[in-house]
Amino acid sequence: MKAVLKSDSLAVSVVIPALNEAPNLYRILPILREAMNSITDSWEVLVVDGDSQDGTPAVVAQAGDPVRYICEKERGYGRAILRGVSEARGMYIITMDADMSHPAEFIKALWDSREKADVVIASRYVRGGHADQPMFRYYLSRVLNKFFGKGLSIPVKDMSSGFRLYRKRIFEGIDLEFTNFVILVEILLRTYGKGLHIKEVPFHYQPRGSGGSHASIIKFGLDYLRLFKRIWAIRNSVQFPDYDWRAHNSRIWFQRYWQRKRYSIIMGFTPPFVSTCDVGCGSSHILADLPHAIGVDMRHDKLAFMRKTNKKLLQANGMILPFKDASFDCVISSEVIEHIPNEDGKLIDELTRILKPGGTLILGTPDYGGWQWPLIEWIYGKVAPGAYAEEHCTFYSYKSLREALESRGYEILDHGYICKAELVFKAVYKPRAVPQVVPVHVSTSA
Structure with missing residues (x-):
């Protein structure tokens, strides 16, 4: 499922999924109007209703503009959220429950944090947060949140809180699978995967106003576990933006050693x-x-992740670098060249172009000249299908890479190996002087 976003004509849209919540909506909508007017005059409220038969449309109509009623006949909390996101005209979106468990007065705390993150969560489980819930529901929620937080390595303590503020643009291009409450975890995973920032603010969760919850806690837990099995593979794939960072401290000894x-x-x-x-x-x-150093990569999400440690980042194609000739004293390119189809030395030429004479080139790639890397790649392909091994299409050996460098004026200073499989060269660029053509004067006199 994908949300089709409308243009931003308001500051904020509040999305409230509802199913037979007329009594609670009657109480919360006037309070919500007051809360929204206290933070901005550019807002709307979207009540996304699952075709309730309790008079919900009349309650919403009585509330008046800018409160709108939207009927979403396909059931599911996740569908209601995405329908609301698709209908929203605000730059920011706040999602909250209709059952009075999310106090309208707290919206100001979310709003005040909007510039600090792409997703702001009203969190029960950070320092200062609290939840008034039945004991069983409270502990099951805590266990599930800790399990998902640790298992997916996402630094969020309350992943199941639906009281949130989003920058609407984060939903652009995100394909979401789950139609129930599990979409809350999936949104965080996809958001984190885009290298965006998530912030939690402490929140006091209160009991429902009236009626019964539409979320079965046992079914909720089982759906969470079903999601985990499927989503764990995505979270730990090489495509995730922080893959290299996490691999450096991997729980898998061999992966940690290699990195x-x-x-x-x-x-x-x-x-x-x-x-x-x-x-x-x-x-x-x-x-x-x-x-x-200046970091260059084609993937924006990886660069977004690295913003926490580096400021000099540029999204660009390594084959067409936006730098002048002889710009750097050192150029590094590790585990890139093997991914370029029909490379034929073109990447080496471009790296050489931006390197100053006398500068250092550090170039790393698997060594396909021995048996070690082909064996490791075969095993890797079996253990982790769809990973980097299937993306390799240019195959250098020690001999061919050395010849490619030396033919371009490099002197090899050193090289290193990882398990005699991955090769890293250190070379200094010593361009050959172009011989001067001396004019020859030929006498024509006898």
């Missing part, structure tokens, strides 16, 4: 305090520990 060995080799080869460009930087600790 740290690569880090050690490249950092050992990199000259200190010189102008440096990391082409295809990804989300690695290498760039984080080179704060003076």
Whole structure:
């Protein structure tokens, strides 16, 4: 499911999913009007109703503009949220329950944090938060939230809170699967996957005003577990923006060793305090520990993730770099060249173009000349299908890469290996002087 976003003509839209909530809506809508008027005069409220038969449309009509009634006949909390997002005309969206458990007065706290994050969560489980819930429901909620937070490595304590503020643009292009309450976790996963910022503010959760909850806590928990099985693979895929960062501290020993060995080799080869460009930087600790370097990558989400450690970031194609000739004293490109179809030395040429004469090139790629990497790649393809192994399409060996560098005027200073499988060269660029053509004067006299 995807939301089709409307243009922003208001500051904020409040989306309230509802199903037979007329008594609570009758109480909350006047309070909500007062709360919204206290923060902005550019707002609307969208009551997304599941075709209730309790007089909900009349209650919403009585509230008057800018409160709107939207009937969504397809059931499900997730469908109601996405319908509201699609209908919203605000730059920001606030989602809240209709049952009085989300006090309208708290909206100001969410609104005041809007510039600090892309998603702001009213959280029961951060310091200062609290929840008045039956004991069983409270502990099951805490267990599920901790399980998902740890298992998915998302730094959010209250992933199931539906009281939130969103920048509407975060929903652009997001394809969501779940139609029930589990969509709350899925939205956070997709948001985090885009490298966007999530913030929690402490909140006191209160009991419902009237009626019974439409969320079965047991079914809710089972749906959460069903999501976890499917979403864990996405969270831990190589496509996730913080994959390289997390792999550096992976619970899997071999993965952690590989990442740290690569880090050690490249950092050992990199000259200190010189102008440096990391082409295809990804989300690695290498760039984080080179704060003076410029990081270049094609993926915006990886660069967004690296904003917390680096300021000099640029989204660009490594084959057409937006730098002048001879711009850097050091150029790094690790685990990039093997992903480029029909590379034929073109990436090396572009890296050479931006490197100053006498500068250092650090270039890393799998060594397809031995048996070690092909074996590791075969095993990796079996264990993690769809990962990097299937993306490799340019196959250098030690010999062919060395020849490619030396033919372009490089002197190999050193090289390092990870398990005799991944190769990293350190080379200095010594362009050959172009011989001067001396004019020859031929005498025509006898």
